[in-house]
Amino acid sequence: MYTMFLLSVGERIAPGLHDLDAAGRRRVAAIVERAVAARPPRVRRQLSAFLHLLRWLPAARYGRPFDRLRGAQQDAVLRWFHDSPLAPFRHGFWGVKTLIFMGYYGRPEAAAEIGYRPARAGAPPFHAR
Amino acid sequence: MRDKQVDIAIIGSGAGGGTVAKALSPLCRDGVSVAVLESGPRLKEEEYTGRELEMAERLYFDGGGVLTRDRSVTLAFGHAYGGSTVVYTGTSLPLRESTLRKWNVRGLDFDDLQRRSRKYFAENHVHLLPDECINDNNRLFAGACRTLGYRVEQFPVNVDGCRGSGLCNLGCPNGAKMGTHRVQLPQAERNGVTVVTNCAVDRIDPAARTVRATVRREAIGHPPAWEPGEYRVRARAVIVAAGAVNSPAILLRSGLAGDLKALGRYFTCHPALILVGQHDHPITNFSGHPKSYYSDHFAESEGFLLETCMYFPFVTAKSLAGFGDEPRALMSAMDRLQMILVLALDAALPGNRVTVNGRGEPVVDYRLSEPVRASLVKAMRASARIFFASGARRVHAPAGRTFFVEAGDSDRLDDLIPLEGFKAGKVSVSSAHLMGGCRMGDGPAASVTDAWGGVHGVPWLFVADASLFPGSAEINPYITIMALADRVAERVRGRLPELPQ
Numbered sequence: 336m337y338t339m340f341l342l343s344v345g346e347r348i349a350p351g352l353h354d355l356d357a358a359g360r361r362r363v364a365a366i367v368e369r370a371v372a373a374r375p376p377r378v379r380r381q382l383s384a385f386l387h388l389l390r391w392l393p394a395a396r397y398g399r400p401f402d403r404l405r406g407a408q409q410d411a412v413l414r415w416f417h418d419s420p421l422a423p424f425r426h427g428f429w430g431v432k433t434l435i436f437m438g439y440y441g442r443p444e445a446a447a448e449i450g451y452r453p454a455r456a457g458a459p460p461f462h463a464r
Numbered sequence: 465m466r467d468k469q470v471d472i473a474i475i476g477s478g479a480g481g482g483t484v485a486k487a488l489s490p491l492c493r494d495g496v497s498v499a500v501l502e503s504g505p506r507l508k509e510e511e512y513t514g515r516e517l518e519m520a521e522r523l524y525f526d527g528g529g530v531l532t533r534d535r536s537v538t539l540a541f542g543h544a545y546g547g548s549t550v551v552y553t554g555t556s557l558p559l560r561e562s563t564l565r566k567w568n569v570r571g572l573d574f575d576d577l578q579r580r581s582r583k584y585f586a587e588n589h590v591h592l593l594p595d596e597c598i599n600d601n602n603r604l605f606a607g608a609c610r611t612l613g614y615r616v617e618q619f620p621v622n623v624d625g626c627r628g629s630g631l632c633n634l635g636c637p638n639g640a641k642m643g644t645h646r647v648q649l650p651q652a653e654r655n656g657v658t659v660v661t662n663c664a665v666d667r668i669d670p671a672a673r674t675v676r677a678t679v680r681r682e683a684i685g686h687p688p689a690w691e692p693g694e695y696r697v698r699a700r701a702v703i704v705a706a707g708a709v710n711s712p713a714i715l716l717r718s719g720l721a722g723d724l725k726a727l728g729r730y731f732t733c734h735p736a737l738i739l740v741g742q743h744d745h746p747i748t749n750f751s752g753h754p755k756s757y758y759s760d761h762f763a764e765s766e767g768f769l770l771e772t773c774m775y776f777p778f779v780t781a782k783s784l785a786g787f788g789d790e791p792r793a794l795m796s797a798m799d800r801l802q803m804i805l806v807l808a809l810d811a812a813l814p815g816n817r818v819t820v821n822g823r824g825e826p827v828v829d830y831r832l833s834e835p836v837r838a839s840l841v842k843a844m845r846a847s848a849r850i851f852f853a854s855g856a857r858r859v860h861a862p863a864g865r866t867f868f869v870e871a872g873d874s875d876r877l878d879d880l881i882p883l884e885g886f887k888a889g890k891v892s893v894s895s896a897h898l899m900g901g902c903r904m905g906d907g908p909a910a911s912v913t914d915a916w917g918g919v920h921g922v923p924w925l926f927v928a929d930a931s932l933f934p935g936s937a938e939i940n941p942y943i944t945i946m947a948l949a950d951r952v953a954e955r956v957r958g959r960l961p962e963l964p965q
């Protein structure tokens with residue numbers, strides 16, 4: 336239900352998300368949705384409450400919800416949550432960040448993009464090369 | 465509900481359960497029936513794909529993302545035929561005598577543990593990898609430690625035919641890692657033990673001496689040995705080896721907490737950080753065995769170990785404190801990253817414990833104590849020194865004032881990586897060494913089992929896994945778990961004739 340909002344937050348967390356085509360974004364969304372669906376109902380409720388907070392808390396300072404802020408303002412909000420004096424806010428942000436990283440770096444094609452190319456069949460001894 | 469009857473039921477097939485199954489399997493020749501009830505799947509060879517998320521989902525509880533109640537620590541533990549040994553890295557070290565002295569368990573002596581550890585070193589083909597198999601990530605660590613005067617040792621590892629695909633923690637796709645799924649369980653099965661996979665044990669009914677379990681059909685893996693459905697398994701002896709989270713949970717669900725005040729308590733987990741340094745040029749890191757060296761230089765003085773490691777993209781990204789362009793820049797250089805795993809040697813405290821919630825699911829309460837946080841920050845500084853001495857251009861320290869610490873600032877590490885920079889949630893802490901919860905000791909007031917894994921006051925019930933540890937192992941634990949499980953098997957063998965049908 337919150338996937339669209341989560342992905343818009345995700346563009347600030349993993350900026351590479353912004354450059355993905357529609358199919359790439361769908362793959363990220365599918366990974367995130369699958370991971371959320373596998374969590375117990377209690378955790379899903381916590382995530383949805385945190386996303387609600389993340390969307391609306393900025394209105395108190397900026398007069399607008401998160402998704403209508405400029406990029407730099409969004410970053411300031413996220414930085415505040417990331418380093419918040421309140422542990423539940425830090426943990427909430429960590430959860431969101433983890434989901435985004437899972438969606439973005441968990442795509443099998445991401446590996447090659449970032450120079451990670453392990454060979455299932457293995458590697459020859461290093462000094463024999 | 466179907467009924468089954470066996471002589472010995474073993475719950476879990478990991479380092480503990482697999483060992484005890486093999487050690488007891490010669491009894492099958494004399495007509496003793498042994499069943500291992502394992503909740504995880506038994507994968508087919510082609511199902512080891514090496515793909516990060518797919519394998520995490522197949523082989524770990526909750527895909528490797530079990531969180532402690534306060535969400536400060538992610539606990540990774542295996543869920544498969546072979547348990548966590550399917551995903552472990554295979555580094556093999558015996559318990560130190562000094563640790564055993566701290567454990568202070570009457571009846572558990574060092575020579576006995578050493579002898580049994582040596583047996584499993586041989587059985588699991590533990591050896592040092594030859595120099596030509598050591599990649600740059602490991603070589604740089606060892607060289608830098610020597611330059612800095614830090615004690616450094618090569619890890620003995622238990623591989624046979626390792627091809628250096630570097631995917632140990634996703635299950636070796638080449639079958640080279642000598643976990644219980646490769647060595648002990650197949651041997652046990654050859655001797656007549658039945659291993660029932662996809663079989664989750666809910667509880668033990670102490671009055672009836674039965675185990676309640678459910679066998680599921682799964683889309684992956686070999687079909688289980690028993691038909692899907694609910695089972696009541698009657699046994700003469702029951703051995704719980706479901707790991708440090710699930711063994712206490714099973715005993716708690718079985719209503720054993722009343723007499724055993726320590727049940728679930730004194731959980732330790734070697735809280736860990738994955739740290740990265742970035743080089744200017746590619747290094748060999750993701751190919752080759754990931755973990756060839758460790759340093760215990762700071763173990764006594766500062767309470768942490770340093771080990772080489774190399775993780776996969778998502779796990780690496782998750783361990784970075786920050787978001788946006790800086791993590792992106794670091795992550796886009798995976799072939800230039802050097803990695804160190806830091807393990808804090810945490811004290812066993814009664815408040816760190818496993819309980820079960822209203823639905824019977826395990827919940828782990830674990831507080832990152834002040835000494836552990838201090839150790840982890842000091843370990844970040846020591847690791848940064850190692851990265852810089854290896855030639856890294858910049859380093860990410862999760863408690864750092866800035867995302868990157870540049871090589872030019874390497875003389876200001878104490879200032880740039882302050883103690884107060886460590887905030888739970890901001891710094892990603894994980895654990896793969898789960899210990900305690902059914903600790904050995906003298907009596908039911910302060911422990912759950914005796915020095916041979918026998919549950920106090922219940923002569924037919926035993927524990928044989930990492931939950932036996934009275935305190936942290938202070939070193940990678942699997943060999944010690946096997947050595948302890950070997951003792952439990954010996955005790956069960958001796959007591960079985962006295963136990964009624």
Ligand SMILES: Cc1cc2nc3c(=O)[nH]c(=O)nc-3n(C[C@H](O)[C@H](O)[C@H](O)COP(=O)(O)OP(=O)(O)OC[C@H]3O[C@@H](n4cnc5c(N)ncnc54)[C@H](O)[C@@H]3O)c2cc1C
Nearest residue numbers: 476478480503547548553554555665706929930940941942
């Ligand atoms: C990624 C990773 C890397 C590691 N690397 C190393 C290393 O290099 N060296 C080292 O010494 N140690 C390492 N370890 C730790 C080591 O693997 C564990 O300490 C050890 O395997 C624990 O043994 P155990 O028998 O207690 O539990 P496990 O091996 O986890 O086995 C428990 C088994 O019980 C099953 N189970 C749980 N609940 C139930 C239930 N209700 N019913 C039926 N079955 C159940 C589980 O599915 C599992 O198969 C690593 C661990 C991980 C996760």
